[in-house]
Amino acid sequence: KAGVTQTPRYLIKTRGQQVTLSCSPISGHRSVSWYQQTPGQGLQFLFEYFSETQRNKGNFPGRFSGRQFSNSRSEMNVSTLELGDSALYLCASSPRTDNSPLHFGNGTRLTVT
Amino acid sequence: GDSVTQMEGPVTLSEEAFLTINCTYTATGYPSLFWYVQYPGEGLQLLLKATKADDKGSNKGFEATYRKETTSFHLEKGSVQVSDSAVYFCALTVNQAGTALIFGKGTTLSVSS
Numbered sequence: 001k002a003g004v005t006q007t008p009r010y011l012i013k014t015r016g017q018q019v020t021l022s023c024s025p026i027s028g029h030r031s032v033s034w035y036q037q038t039p040g041q042g043l044q045f046l047f048e049y050f051s052e053t054q055r056n057k058g059n060f061p062g063r064f065s066g067r068q069f070s071n072s073r074s075e076m077n078v079s080t081l082e083l084g085d086s087a088l089y090l091c092a093s094s095p096r097t098d099n100s101p102l103h104f105g106n107g108t109r110l111t112v113t
Numbered sequence: 114g115d116s117v118t119q120m121e122g123p124v125t126l127s128e129e130a131f132l133t134i135n136c137t138y139t140a141t142g143y144p145s146l147f148w149y150v151q152y153p154g155e156g157l158q159l160l161l162k163a164t165k166a167d168d169k170g171s172n173k174g175f176e177a178t179y180r181k182e183t184t185s186f187h188l189e190k191g192s193v194q195v196s197d198s199a200v201y202f203c204a205l206t207v208n209q210a211g212t213a214l215i216f217g218k219g220t221t222l223s224v225s226s
Contacts, residue, residue, distance in 0.1 A: 056212070
């Protein structure tokens, strides 16, 4: 069974630009969540989607948004990029929204210059 | 707000040594607790979990007990191996869904032969 796939693996953007990251969950998983990992703040929850609906949202500005498609694939978008948005963005999927284990992808490394 | 504090690393041990990584938490309500591990070059994966007080999670020789009275979930292993070298993250849920995790900063474990 294929794992969680995130594309692209690496991305370099300039301040002020916007970026879209993609996540394909494990087949059959309907819940997708996103996390930001930085050396200073560690792992922080961004948002979670289940059946195309956002169920939870972390404490991030409105520049961070996401969506989920009918096939459970998810995208997250960051607009008006800032230097501080440089991070590893991790996507995780699970079959349900209970305490099922999260399966993480290897992440997208975003560098903002 | 809810938070997780885990001991800072790096932790350096010789093979077959005893391992303890401390984790304490602050949470409203009754969170579920998790340990995730990130091996070099791989994504985060669930190591073990406990969903209520006094539960003991175990996997691959690792154990952790949910202690409500001390708000702790310390990770232990009786005899570490070189292959256990990784970054370990303690985490808790903020909601019943269990997908919006709050993570500790991570502890790097290095085991030498």
